[in-house]
Amino acid sequence: xxxxxxxxxxMAGAEKGAPPAWAVRVRGERKARGWDVHTTARLxxxxxxxxxxxxxxxxxxxxxxxxxxxxxxxxxSERYRLLFSRxxxxxxAILFAPAGTLSPFDGAADNEGRSAEEAGDPTNRRxxxxxxxxAALGRVLGDAADEAMEFTRRAGQSAIGRSALDxxxxxxxxxxxxxxxxxxxxxxxxxxxxxxxxxxxxxxPHTLREGRELYVYAGLLSQQLASLAHDLGDPATAHxxxxxxxxxxHQAGNDELYGHAANVLVSITLQTNQPDKALSAAQRGLARVxxxxxxxxxxxxxxxxxxxxxxxxxxxxSLFRTAQEIYERLPGTALGRFGIDAGASGAAPVIPSYSxxxxxxxxxxxxxxxxxxxxxxxxEAKPVHNRLPSGEASARLYLGIALAYLGSPxxxxxxxxxxxDSPRMTAPVRARAAQLDRVLTKRYSGVxxxxxxxxxxxxxxx
Numbered sequence: 001x002x003x004x005x006x007x008x009x010x011m012a013g014a015e016k017g018a019p020p021a022w023a024v025r026v027r028g029e030r031k032a033r034g035w036d037v038h039t040t041a042r043l044x045x046x047x048x049x050x051x052x053x054x055x056x057x058x059x060x061x062x063x064x065x066x067x068x069x070x071x072x073x074x075x076x077s078e079r080y081r082l083l084f085s086r087x088x089x090x091x092x093a094i095l096f097a098p099a100g101t102l103s104p105f106d107g108a109a110d111n112e113g114r115s116a117e118e119a120g121d122p123t124n125r126r127x128x129x130x131x132x133x134x135a136a137l138g139r140v141l142g143d144a145a146d147e148a149m150e151f152t153r154r155a156g157q158s159a160i161g162r163s164a165l166d167x168x169x170x171x172x173x174x175x176x177x178x179x180x181x182x183x184x185x186x187x188x189x190x191x192x193x194x195x196x197x198x199x200x201x202x203x204x205p206h207t208l209r210e211g212r213e214l215y216v217y218a219g220l221l222s223q224q225l226a227s228l229a230h231d232l233g234d235p236a237t238a239h240x241x242x243x244x245x246x247x248x249x250h251q252a253g254n255d256e257l258y259g260h261a262a263n264v265l266v267s268i269t270l271q272t273n274q275p276d277k278a279l280s281a282a283q284r285g286l287a288r289v290x291x292x293x294x295x296x297x298x299x300x301x302x303x304x305x306x307x308x309x310x311x312x313x314x315x316x317x318s319l320f321r322t323a324q325e326i327y328e329r330l331p332g333t334a335l336g337r338f339g340i341d342a343g344a345s346g347a348a349p350v351i352p353s354y355s356x357x358x359x360x361x362x363x364x365x366x367x368x369x370x371x372x373x374x375x376x377x378x379x380e381a382k383p384v385h386n387r388l389p390s391g392e393a394s395a396r397l398y399l400g401i402a403l404a405y406l407g408s409p410x411x412x413x414x415x416x417x418x419x420x421d422s423p424r425m426t427a428p429v430r431a432r433a434a435q436l437d438r439v440l441t442k443r444y445s446g447v448x449x450x451x452x453x454x455x456x457x458x459x460x461x462x
Contacts, residue, residue: 019070025095026084040065042058044080047083084096092200180388191228216252219252231390238268242268245260255289258288262299266302271428275307276310282300298347304319307319308359309358353394353398355371369402375395376395379392390422390425393420393425396416416453417449440453
């Protein structure tokens with residue numbers, strides 16, 4: 001049958017009624033990439049790899065794609081949904097979402113026919129290009145993750161199997177272990193690929209026990225992705241993943257996971273200058289976590305930081321006292337699930353580090369100095385293999401800011417310069433460096449090294 005006849009069939013299908021949302025979305029994503037139907041057919045065959053031999057002939061596949069896009073078919077089979085998903089780099093659950101489901105890709109069809117000027121300025125286009133490169137890398141890693149998980153799933157005795165859950169346990173432990181030490185971009189890409197895979201497993205047949213485990217994995221991966229997006233300076237993405245972590249923790253009935261989600265949401269909202277929301281998130285977490293838990297130390301200290309930013313000094317001091325009392329009752333070391341340190345050793349830098357930021361917010365620079373010195377000492381006392389580079393850099397910057405206010409610009413500069421050498425330069429660290437830079441340039445613009453620090457800090461800001 002000729003392509004013209006296939007096009008006529010597609011038009012006839014469209015005349016019977018509006019095509020479903022997924023059909024409009026697939027067509028919009030295809031056209032947004034500049035693919036015609038023939039190119040799409042070739043890409044589907046390439047994506048299928050060795051199994052491409054089993055697909056229909058080229059012209060038949062072109063005609064079938066036109067029928068799908070016109071809505072002449074109620075739904076694409078699972079095999080072709082997965083091929084479209086991998087070819088376009090969009091999760092299958094999003095690309096073929098039913099009508100009424102909000103999809104971040106639904107804007108693609110709306111952009112057809114817009115001029116280059118209407119499509120956005122050069123900065124936006126560069127951002128889109130960067131996202132495109134990241135998406136390409138994510139597709140490769142996502143495919144690799146899918147393959148590894150599929151091998152494990154098939155070796156099990158059920159749709160998921162104990163071995164698949166064991167596989168996830170190992171991988172997620174590795175992600176948690178590396179999330180605060182390795183490049184946030186690298187870890188984010190891998191964590192996102194596994195988060196998508198867990199979502200696929202949740203939608204597959206499973207037992208209630210397996211479902212609860214999968215919800216824990218989903219929640220923890222979303223919490224890690226929220227923290228990583230925060231480190232990468234994307235508060236909107238960080239907030240979205242934090243909310244997802246809350247939801248899956250709640251559905252799984254896992255209070256500890258709920259506390260972790262609350263903790264990362266506090267950090268996100270404090271960084272975006274929303275201390276009232278930060279305090280609310282900390283209180284939500286405290287209502288769920290056990291009182292004698294390292295998370296209770298962290299969440300009380302987070303709530304104290306929020307109170308400091310709201311100017312509520314008495315509440316701030318009371319919350320820090322509560323955090324200290326809980327900390328003193330913790331066991332020295334308590335390695336929890338996924339390699340998370342739930343003992344006093346893991347919480348050691350929390351109170352001095354968070355109190356340093358609180359006293360800076362309240363303008364008590366002498367107390368901020370003492371707290372920051374204690375935080376630096378606590379971070380440096382950690383074993384070499386367990387050091388937290390961005391935490392150390394932030395603590396030194398807190399100390400530098402306090403010293404700058406107290407009239408010691410040379411010491412502040414030395415601490416700031418060392419912080420800029422951190423092997424893990426995150427958005428929060430850059431924000432603290434900018435705060436120190438503002439104090440130095442305002443008060444000590446004539447001091448040697450201030451201009452050099454300013455210029456170097458700017459070079460690392462992008």
